[in-house]
Amino acid sequence: MNQNKNYFIQTYAIMVLSVVAFVFIKPFLPTKLFPVVDANMKNIVVDSLMLEALAEDAQITEDSGINDSLETFDFHESDYVGYQHLIPFFEKLQELETNGKGKIRIAFFGDSMNDGDMIVKDFRANFQDRFGGEGVGFVNITSESAASRGTIKHQFSPKWKSYSFVNTKNLASAFGISGNVFFPKDTAATNWLSLEASKVNHLSDLNNPILFYGKSDVSNGQIAIIRNKDTVYQNLRPNQLVNKIALGNTSKKLKIEFKNAGNIPFYGVDFSGNSGVYVDNFSNRGNSGLPITNIKSEVLSSFNQDLNYDLIVLQYGTNVLGYGTKNYSWYEKKMKAVIEHIQKAMPNVPILIVSIADKSTKYDTQMKTDSAVIPLVKSQLNYAKQANVSFVNLFQLMGGEGSMVKWVEEEPSKANKDYTHLNFRGSKFVSDLIYQKIMFGYDDFTKQTTTKQ
Numbered sequence: 023m024n025q026n027k028n029y030f031i032q033t034y035a036i037m038v039l040s041v042v043a044f045v046f047i048k049p050f051l052p053t054k055l056f057p058v059v060d061a062n063m064k065n066i067v068v069d070s071l072m073l074e075a076l077a078e079d080a081q082i083t084e085d086s087g088i089n090d091s092l093e094t095f096d097f098h099e100s101d102y103v104g105y106q107h108l109i110p111f112f113e114k115l116q117e118l119e120t121n122g123k124g125k126i127r128i129a130f131f132g133d134s135m136n137d138g139d140m141i142v143k144d145f146r147a148n149f150q151d152r153f154g155g156e157g158v159g160f161v162n163i164t165s166e167s168a169a170s171r172g173t174i175k176h177q178f179s180p181k182w183k184s185y186s187f188v189n190t191k192n193l194a195s196a197f198g199i200s201g202n203v204f205f206p207k208d209t210a211a212t213n214w215l216s217l218e219a220s221k222v223n224h225l226s227d228l229n230n231p232i233l234f235y236g237k238s239d240v241s242n243g244q245i246a247i248i249r250n251k252d253t254v255y256q257n258l259r260p261n262q263l264v265n266k267i268a269l270g271n272t273s274k275k276l277k278i279e280f281k282n283a284g285n286i287p288f289y290g291v292d293f294s295g296n297s298g299v300y301v302d303n304f305s306n307r308g309n310s311g312l313p314i315t316n317i318k319s320e321v322l323s324s325f326n327q328d329l330n331y332d333l334i335v336l337q338y339g340t341n342v343l344g345y346g347t348k349n350y351s352w353y354e355k356k357m358k359a360v361i362e363h364i365q366k367a368m369p370n371v372p373i374l375i376v377s378i379a380d381k382s383t384k385y386d387t388q389m390k391t392d393s394a395v396i397p398l399v400k401s402q403l404n405y406a407k408q409a410n411v412s413f414v415n416l417f418q419l420m421g422g423e424g425s426m427v428k429w430v431e432e433e434p435s436k437a438n439k440d441y442t443h444l445n446f447r448g449s450k451f452v453s454d455l456i457y458q459k460i461m462f463g464y465d466d467f468t469k470q471t472t473t474k475q
Contacts, residue, residue, distance in 0.1 A: 070188070070189055070191065071310070071312040071313050071315070071316070071356075072310040072312050072341070072342065072353075075312060075352050075353070075356050076345060076352065078352070101403075101415065101418075102403060102406070102407060102413055103412060103413060103414065103459070103463065104406065104407070104410070104411060104412040104413055105412065105463035105466070105467070107372055107373070107410060107411050107412045108333070108372050108374070108412050108460070108463060108464075109372075109467065110332070110370065110372055111126075111332050111333045111372045112463070112464050112467040112468075114126050114332050115153060115299075115464055116464075116467070116468055116471065118153050118154070118297070118298070118299070119152070119153055122154075122297065123297070124297060125294070125295075125296060125297050125298065125300070125330070126149075126153070126155075126298070126299045126300070126332045126333075127159070127294070127299075127300045127301075127302065127329055127330055127331050127332055127333075128149075128299065128300070128301045128302070128331070128332065128333045128334070128335060129199070129302050129304060129331050129333070129334045129335070130142045130145065130301055130302065130303055130304060130305075130335045130337070131201075131304045131305070131309075131311070131314065131334070131335065131336050131337070131338075132303075132304070132305040132306075132309070132335075132336075132337040132338065133305060133306065133307060133308065133309045133310075133311075133337070133338055133340050133341055134305070134307045134308070134340060134341075134443065135305075135337065135340055135379065135443060135444065136303055136305035136337065137166075137167045137170075137305055137307060138167040138170040138171045138172075139167075139171050139172070139173045139303050140444065140446070140449040141337070141444070141449045141452055141453045141456075142301055142303040142305070142453070143172070143173045143222075143303075143449075143453075144449060144450040144453035144454065144457075145301060145453040145456060145457055146158075146159070146173075146224075146299070146300075146301035147222075147223065147224065148453065148454065148457040149299035149301065149457070150223075150224040150298060150299055151223075151224075153298060153299045154297060154298035154299070155224060155294075155295060155297070155298025155299040155300055156224050156225075156227060156229055156294075156295040156298060157224070157225065157227075157228075157229040157230075157293040157294040157295050157298075157300055158173050158174050158219075158220075158225050158293050159292065159293065159294060159300045159301055159302040159303070160199075160200065160234075160290050160291070160292045160293075160302035160303075160304075160329075161174060161176060161217065161290050161291050161292075161293065162200055162202055162204070162289070162290045163178065163182060163184075163202075163204035163215055163288050163289070163290055163291075164178045164182050164184050164204055164215075166307065172220060172222065173220050173222055173225050174217060174218070174219065174220055174225065174228075174293075175216075175217065175218035175219075175220065176216075176217055177215075177216040177217075178213075178214065178215045178216065179206075179211070179212075179213045179214045179215075181206065181207065181211055181213050182204050182205070182206060182207070182213055183204065183205040183206075183207045184202060184203075184204050185197070185202065185203050185204075185205075186201060186202050186306055187201040187202070187306070187313040187314075187316040187317065188201070188306050188307070188308050188309050188313050189308070195236055195237075195238075195287040196236055196237075196263060196287070196317075196318050196320075196321050197316060197317050197318075197321065198234065198236070198264075198287075198289030198290065198317075198321065198325070199289070199302075199304065199317065199321065199322060199325040199329075200289065200290060200302075200304040200306075201304065201306050201309070201313060201314070201316070201317060202289070202290075202306070203236065203287045203288070203289065204287070204288045204289070205284065205285065205286070205287060205288070206280040206283050206284055206286075206288070207284055212279050212280065212281060213279070213280045213283075214277060214278060214279045214280065215277070215278045215280075215291070216275075216276070216277045216278075217231075217275070217276050217277075217291065218274065218275045218276075219274050219275070226274075227272050227273070227274060228272060228273055228274065228275070228276050228293050229272045229293045229294055229295045230268070230271075230272060230292075230293065230294060230295065230296075231268070231269040231270070231272075231276055231291050231292070231293055232266050232267070232268050232269065232291065232292045233245070233266065233267050233269055233278065233288070233290075233291050234264060234265070234266050234288075234289040234290055234291070234292065234325070234328075235258065235260060235264075235265050235266075235267075235286055235287060235288045235289060236260065236263065236264060236265065236286070236287035236288070236289065237260050237261065237262060237263050237264075237265070237287070238260040238285050238286040238287065239260075239285075240258070240260060240282065240283065240284070240285050240286050242257075242282045243257070243258035243260065243280070243281070243282050243283035243286050244256065244257050244258060244280075244281045244282060244283070245258060245267070245278050245279065245280055245281070245283070246278070246279040246281065247269050247270055247276070247277075247278055248276070248277040248278070248279065249270065249273050249275065249276060249277075250275070254270065258283060258286060260286050260287075262324070263318075263320055263321060263324055264289075264321060264324035264325060264328070266328060269291070276291075278291075292329065302329075308341055309338065309341060310338055310341050310342050310353075311336060311338035311357055311360055312356050312357070312360060314336075314360045314363065314364065315359060315360055315363045319363065319366060319367040320367075322363075322364065322367035322368055323367045323368065326367070326368045326371070331368060331371050332371065332372070333371065333372050333373075333374060334364060334368070334371055334372070334373045334374070335373075335374045335376060336360075336361075336373065336374070336375050336376065337376035337416075338357075338378070339377065339378025339379075339398055339399075339402065340378060340379075340381065340442060340443075342378070342398060343378070343381060343392055343394050343395065343398060344392075344394075347394070348393065348394045348397040349397070350394075350397055350398050350400075350401035351401070353398070353401055354401040354404050354405045357401075357402075357405045358405045358408060358409055361373060361405065361409040361411060362409070365409075372411070372412065373409070373411040373412065374411065374412040374413070374414060374460070375402055375405070375406040375411060375412065375413045375414070376414045376416050376456060377398075377399045377402045377403070377413070377414065377415050377416045377417050377418075378395060378398050378399060378402065378416065378417060379416050379417060379420055379426070379444070379452065380395060380417050380420050380421070380422070380423070380424075380425040380426040380429075381395055381426055381441065381442050382426045382427050382430075382441035382442075383441070389427050389430075389441055390423075390424070390427070391423045391424055391425075391426065391427075395417060396417070396423075399415065399417050399418075403415070414456055414459050414460075416452065416455065416456065419452075419455040419456075419459065420452070420455070426441050426442075427441065429444070429448055434447060435447070435448075436448030436451055
């Protein structure tokens with residue numbers, strides 16, 4: 023009996039020592055040996071339109087599946103960029119830089135890679151450093167990532183009803199240009215929106231605020247515009263598909279209270295000066311890019327009439343991987359339709375496609391570039407060419423195969439341990455890469471035009 027008891031104690035002691043030893047040495051073992059878990063993985067969701075597109079394509083279901091063999095795809099700097107499609111944008115940049123005249127606006131559509139203004143904030147800063155501009159651009163009424171956004175302090179009452187084109191169908195009211203619409207549904211309480219400028223360079227004021235809202239049969243809606251101790255009331259007139267109302271002068275802080283406006287759709291507030299470059303962040307978690315067709319053409323046209331866009335950037339792909347296929351013909355076809363939808367509603371506005379960044383998946387015990395990344399990049403290149411728009415190969419600019427693993431494991435790291443999303447260092451690095459690629463074409467354009475003169 024005593025002998026059995028001793029064996030039990032010895033076994034138990036060995037187990038305890040093993041656990042203690044594992045906990046002690048785990049920090050020194052390669053992270054690739056352990057499952058990839060990160061809080062940011064919760065951001066990787068999918069949109070309903072993409073699932074429908076997958077289901078429609080019978081070839082996908084017959085696909086033999088994914089393996090860890092990478093296709094070869096020899097990218098070179100001389101590969102397609104399509105700078106010729108950016109000439110109208112370059113002309114306005116040149117006029118702004120040469121004569122100090124003009125106001126340029128860029129719509130940057132994306133997914134969780136741009137959550138919290140990531141990538142976009144540094145992209146905006148690069149343009150504003152060189153070409154001027156004072157303002158953060160368009161800000162939604164509410165945002166899942168408001169707390170993490172450093173380019174504006176964004177707070178709102180909890181009763182707002184928010185709808186996104188990523189996961190909402192058959193909504194009676196139209197989505198705004200960001201793909202979202204917001205209702206102050208609770209009429210018993212006053213819903214509010216509070217905004218405060220950051221201390222970031224070029225963003226230290228809330229410039230010329232304008233509220234955008236949609237159509238409704240509500241006739242007695244009103245807003246209270248509060249600055250310091252001053253309150254100004256204005257009536258809402260939701261007669262058009264897209265309506266706007268100026269909220270007064272530039273300030274550091276602004277609060278808006280919404281009264282009797284329960285069924286009026288609201289979109290957001292624009293903050294921009296009279297000259298320079300402005301970049302609106304239209305990111306939505308889980309977005310494949312396909313839901314853009316859910317924004318009515320008339321809405322896109324109306325916003326474009328008010329905000330006068332000069333460039334549209336589409337950065338997607340993160341949410342398209344991971345469905346057991348390397349055949350992206352279905353995505354290529356659907357994204358061509360997305361581009362045509364934008365071109366029809368916003369004619370003559372140049373479009374720039376930014377490819378998926380490198381993304382890694384664990385094969386056996388090693389993290390490697392996901393074998394579906396290169397086929398997806400090829401697909402993105404194809405629909406850019408076919409739609410006569412520009413293309414930046416972010417996968418290539420990052421360093422190609424294995425770059426995400428390197429960015430995660432180097433010190434200091436540039437990406438999170440989900441091997442998908444970038445941290446603030448990586449986001450700035452990527453925004454610089456995209457900006458420099460555009461500027462390479464712009465500087466070449468200015469040399470040519472100067473030589474002709």
